[in-house]
Amino acid sequence: MHSIDGRREGGAQDEADSAAFETHRAFLIGLAYRMLGSHAEAEDVVQDAWLRWQDAARGAVRVPRAFLAKTVTRLCLDRMKSARAQREVYFGPWLPEPLLDGDVPSVDGPAPAVELASDLSYAFLLALERLSPLERAAFLLHDVFELDFAEIAAALQRTPASCRQLAARAREHLREARPRFAVTADQGERLVRAFVQASHSGDVETLKSLLAEDAQLLADGGRRVATIGVPILGRARLLKVYMGMLRKHGPAPDTRLEFMRINGLPGVLLRTQGGVPIQTIALEPDAGGRICGIYIVRNPDKLRRFLND
Template sequence: MDTAKTDAARKDAERTEAFEAQRPRLMRLAYRMLGSVTEAEDAVQDAWLRWTRAGDDIAEPAAWLVRAATRLCIDRLRAAKAEREHYRGPWLPEPLVEPLADPVERAEDVSVAFLLALERLSPLERAVFLLHDVFDEDYASVAGTLDRSEAAVRQLASRAREHVRDARPRFSVDAATAQKLVTAFATASATADFSALSAMLAEDAVMVTDSGGKRPAALRVLVGREDILRLFRGLQWRHGLPPVERFDMARINGAPGLIMHLHDGPETMVLEADADGRIAAVYVMRNPDKLTRIGGG
């Protein structure tokens, strides 16, 4: 066999192995940066294409790949700024669905509330915060990744922390209780049991429904128990609440949630509970563009 071809094949295999070893980390980083599994996969694929064209003298493949993926995500965030500003109705991240048992992600780092807080950051602030505070890279490494001074990176990190400090869920209930709560809420919603809904909701609960304007949904964030109940009462009075064909339990963005199958397609629902075990937040995804990974049957 030709020696040159053998060497090339060996180098290709080593390059592929080095990339695949980093793929899970790159995907976790890209999802937190972009709030979309689909876009994260595209960014990681772009990083792979750059990796295949890189030279053979890269001393630290892991650092090189993190740098490439981070910069690609920053470019995507900047390009999507106008689109996000004109998004119809509230925006939520694409649901991250994992098995109920043995999940990969830490719940507090992929919660909907946390990802929404990241949306308030600039692309650079988000990159610095994630790389340092979530992925435990030191400031010198982050500075190298972003071509910024270490002092600038520290300032960006400090500013980012101010925005996200209170975003992680402050209270938690055990998985069994959370599953009962989300199932009870879905059942009460589907059967128009407003007394049960009222008892479950915290007085200052919020409800966010993302449809991108492509399916019926509230076009603003609902704030307070009465605001949420008013929506359900209005839906029941005008059209009757849509029947749920079935629902499946799932771990969605780190929390017990539901995949609900309706006549017009699937939707996901995630709840966050407060210290009293009442529902503090309801996040519903109805945008079909963000539900392509969830079957409707």
């Protein structure tokens, strides 16, 4: 039996529709997170896309991946209008919601695209944030998720030539954000442990030896908790400000530490003894193994996903 919009009715079709959607879920969550910088919002957007997928006339959906990419992109662009207005009045640095390995499923495909798709580092995500919404969408859809420009044009309601220009401009702006330097899991954990131990003991000389001369620190508290309200650039200033923050707002002696990878970087999650998340710290190493970026998220709204871990 068919409905008037051309969709077959019945449980078998519902199961087929669900299975078809699930094959694209990893792709959709990855796209939405990179657009919005929030895993929670990405999941909401994908759920909204699922509702639209259920209502779609199947005869009009020739390429499900392209249809769903268009749907998620439009939903994200709508959300970004209000998000950008909110960030204009956001207190202090804004950082994406921290992710653990596996939070965004891996993406299959040719090596260059997979390398980009796996890059969830703060440096890369912040570089995406500096693009216009349309530039970000065109770049992600073409360079990361490999849609052709005709499909992207349908999603962005622009011409293919215009979308090609948007992606090219985005690529140029992003060039400075790459490459990032990967370290092994063991190297990363040693770096984080050394940083945390030196921080808690007030060992300024060890901290100095761990930091690159051009190191930067970004701390996101969202006015919800005390933190450093401006970006800190340069090793000497960073040490002065960071040690001052530790003296005033350092973690309690019984704070629990959980070492993990955060947005693909070596990091640590700090909790109270009761399990309440306090903050995440992710460290970005440079080519010489020194820390060139410290990313601290203390905004409780961005730590909710750790409440039940």
